[in-house]
Amino acid sequence: MPHLLIIGGSDAGVSAALRAQEVNPAWEVTVVVADRYPNYSICGLPFWLGGEVADWRDLAHRKAEDIEGQGIRLLLEHTARAIHPAEKTVTVVDKAGRSQQVLYDSLVIGAGAVPARPPIRGLEQPGVFFLRTMADGFALRDYLEARSPVSAVVVGGGYIGLEMAEALARRGIQVTLVEYLPSVLTTLDPPLGALVGEELNRRGVTVATGVAVEAIDRQGGQLAVIGSGGFRVEADLVLVATGVRPNADLAEAAGVETGRWGAICVSRAMETNVPHVYAAGDCAETYHRLLERDVYMPLGSTAHKQGRVAGENAVGGQAAFAGTLGTQVVKVCDLVAARTGMRDDEAREADFDPLTTQVETWDHKVYYPGAHRLHLRVTGDRRTGRLLGAQIVGHRAAEVSKRVDIFAAALFNEMKVKELNDIDLSYTPPLSTPWDAVQMAAQAWMEGRGNPEVKPC
Amino acid sequence: MPHLLIIGGSDAGVSAALRAQEVNPAWEVTVVVADRYPNYSICGLPFWLGGEVADWRDLAHRKAEDIEGQGIRLLLEHTARAIHPAEKTVTVVDKAGRSQQVLYDSLVIGAGAVPARPPIRGLEQPGVFFLRTMADGFALRDYLEARSPVSAVVVGGGYIGLEMAEALARRGIQVTLVEYLPSVLTTLDPPLGALVGEELNRRGVTVATGVAVEAIDRQGGQLAVIGSGGFRVEADLVLVATGVRPNADLAEAAGVETGRWGAICVSRAMETNVPHVYAAGDCAETYHRLLERDVYMPLGSTAHKQGRVAGENAVGGQAAFAGTLGTQVVKVCDLVAARTGMRDDEAREADFDPLTTQVETWDHKVYYPGAHRLHLRVTGDRRTGRLLGAQIVGHRAAEVSKRVDIFAAALFNEMKVKELNDIDLSYTPPLSTPWDAVQMAAQAWMEGRGNPEVKPC
Secondary structure, eight states: OOEEEEEOOSHHHHHHHHHHHHHOTTSEEEEEESSSOTTBOGGGHHHHHTTSSSOGGGGBSSOHHHHHHTTEEEEETEEEEEEETTTTEEEEEETTOOEEEEEOSEEEEOOOEEEOOOSOBTOSSTTEEOOOSHHHHHHHHHHHHHHOOSEEEEEOOSHHHHHHHHHHHHTTOEEEEEOSSSSSOTTSOHHHHHHHHHHHHHTTOEEEOSOOEEEEEEETTEEEEEEGGGEEEEESEEEEOOOEEEOOHHHHHTTOOBOTTSOBOOOTTOBOSSTTEEEOGGGBOEEETTTTEEEOOOOHHHHHHHHHHHHHHHTTOOOOOOOBOOOEEEEETTEEEEEEEOOHHHHHHTTOOEEEEEEEEESSOTTSTTOOEEEEEEEEETTTOBEEEEEEEEETTSOHHHHHHHHHHHHHTTOBHHHHTTSOOOOOTTTOOSSOHHHHHHHHHHHHHHOTTSOOO | OOEEEEEOOSHHHHHHHHHHHHHOTTSEEEEEOSSSOTTBOGGGHHHHHTTSSSOGGGGBSSOHHHHHHTTEEEETTEEEEEEETTTTEEEEEETTOOEEEEEOSEEEEOOOEEEOOOSOBTOSSTTEEOOOSHHHHHHHHHHHHHHOOSEEEEEOOSHHHHHHHHHHHHTTOEEEEEOSSSSSOTTSOHHHHHHHHHHHHHTTOEEEOSOOEEEEEEETTEEEEEEGGGEEEEESEEEEOOOEEEOOHHHHHTTOOBOTTSOBOOOTTOBOSSTTEEEOGGGBOEEETTTTEEEOOOOHHHHHHHHHHHHHHHTTOOOOOOOBOOOEEEEETTEEEEEEEOOHHHHHHTTOOEEEEEEEEESSOTTSTTOOEEEEEEEEETTTOBEEEEEEEEETTSOHHHHHHHHHHHHHTTOBHHHHTTSOOOOOTTTOOSSOHHHHHHHHHHHHHHOTTSOOO
16 A cells, blocks of 8 residues: 655645545555644634633644544654655654654655744743744643733734734733834735734734844843833743744755745645655745745645645645635734735735725625724736735724635736626625725725826825 | 716616716716615615614715715706607606706616516505615605504515515514515525525514415404415515516617516617617616626616716726626525525526535634534536536624625636635634635535535535
8 A cells, every 4th residue: 555654743734634535545644743733723822822712622623533533644742853765764753762764655744834033132031932833832821820920022013923912911911012023914014004003002912113122131030021222121921923934954854955935845736856755834835826936925724725735646646736825814803904915015026017005995884783994905017907916904893804815816817906896796785885895995996097196005 | 068867866877977977077967866865775774674774864875965076966856757869868857747858968777676566466555565765665664663563474585575574573573474485585595595594583583485475455454464375474564575677668668678577688888779878777687797698687786887887888988897697695684695606507507517515614713712604505517617606604794795705706707616725715713714614615516526426415
């Protein structure tokens, strides 16, 4: 029986395993999982730490028994130490240190990412946390329960930073969020990122932008976060959430090619340069459908898609990864912020002639109770009229994320901004307007394009 | 100054006026409005009658002053009595009966629709209502306030019937909803329509399906609705909501061609067969983008789109109506039911080889509070794999309508079901799953297509 070995039991690895088993049950499938938590939704850790999810066990996308029930073998608490492409084996070590050589016919590397360690002095001390694995989550939970911190600093205003600022505030902790750039959530343009910052303010979180954190000092029982411009905030707890880097050392050591971000280079079939070795998820590069080149954009949704393609191809299939559109969404308190495609600056860099316009409109007819304002930005190419990207911020009940997905579907199909107006979108007063907000934003862009006096915002 | 005359001041007429004024301010624009309520959202009447909207004035999409402020002339409480294409004039009568001949260079007919009057004896008596215009709404409101009815029968389980059943139940009235077909909301397949019927049951509404209403009798102060199979329900109020028919008599009398449903035949430029005469909205046929032929499908969202095209072309533009996809949505109590494209039976009639599959899944990760079940049906062509339609029923907080719009965007672009899986849709645990529900439904369809033993549902 041919053997598919998979390194990594998170989204990419388990997706690969399930898809392989589905398309070609003639293969035996083994997944090497570093901890005891295969297929856990690590995206869910902030909600558990904030108390919205009561039991960490619920974070499992699937239980280990369910995966094994599909005929997939799990090697829990095993670590891959070396890949030997010439022999088609992987050295795997269990938690007692016992080593074995596991033969493979195909190998999928889904080793994920590890937290980026920014150049801040004092990261290695009690009370300073990163958040990536279930173990990281347990360590932070233990500290929260044992120490009952009253104040915290979150370093980094990206998705995890924002979600953890909310989570810690929910626990009654006085939170300061520190961001290096001039606004939080820099995957969106500053005017929309600012709305997210204000939402945190309303929940009692202090947001400090434009601060380069330089050191974390300890004085007695307290930590002090020191940054540029005289920034200094004392806290009982510091969470560093400044992004991730691909976990590709094992692959590199085996001759697997990596790119400028240190992530594994893959074809759209998710093949690496080494025969019979595939890679998927946060350890690998991602093909960007609009930029038509590879980027590093570690996201759970992409890991699932890449894993599915890798798993299918590893057992003889012919699947291709269609590419990312850069779609991302985060809920922060009562706001949702989402984007897809390119921002103005990204489009300009990719040699488009972008115009971005912003409108404020309503999610549904304002006469019907519960209408919320939506802030939408649309980026399109002046020359061709092609849609390049969209960003929306609005209330969590305002269907922001699926509205961004309408833009994503349009981007997938290389639609023009004007054509958005032609789509027969659903309308009923409690849920939308006759021209949906998506179309109001498209119309505003068309006006902006037609009138050179309209200043882009 | 050339003159654009528009008959009808609802969605199509006012959209045409605004667009004409926008693209060619050299034209004078006049709108003949039968009542005093131009551009009112008649779709909103049930929410006002149910008490969710406090003031009927809020139902105005725009105020008359706002429309006039755009340079558009409104002839309120004026009725068009005859169109004379040879002279390019319209006979218009005011409420005092004074007649005038209004010259036009272009004419847009946006005369809307009138309630269908089913063959039921006793429709013409106090306590029996139709609901289409603001005047209909006022009459019903007056009756509700003067008589305080304790019981009502709603005849017809379509959008207005369902919304009015909810509205009357909200007022504490004991409501029976009667539908001729075996389930309510027959724009969706029976398994999904049944969910909507159950939702009304939970709110105390009795739902009687498969009943042909034959007569409305009066006995003393009470009405009695009599139907097939011995159906008899007494009530203080009867609302008949069995659909509409196009208001095209005036056009027909002037030689404007109408089709099999009595609606005005139009090109995709919204031209009629008579030179310089355009039509749009509920009085006209609608080009169906998937069926590639005209249908009669009176909807506010379509009226806006057609009106915009008619208005642009009437003043010299070159716009084309892209066509409907059959997208529709309704909120009934806490449920939302939506569809786009074709159902299985419609696709079969259009010579496709349809397969429809149904799945039940979640709107977001179930570990995060507030997850709701979604019921999705996907129809695709077995031969080509092309997406043909989708239907979703789920909680009002489950982003049902914008999820159907993702399908609509896919249909617009003639995507295959399989390709839905490739779209980079947004993911965060509080709002979605790594494969969105839309994609779970696509995967289920692909499995169904691949396995001839899977029985379509």
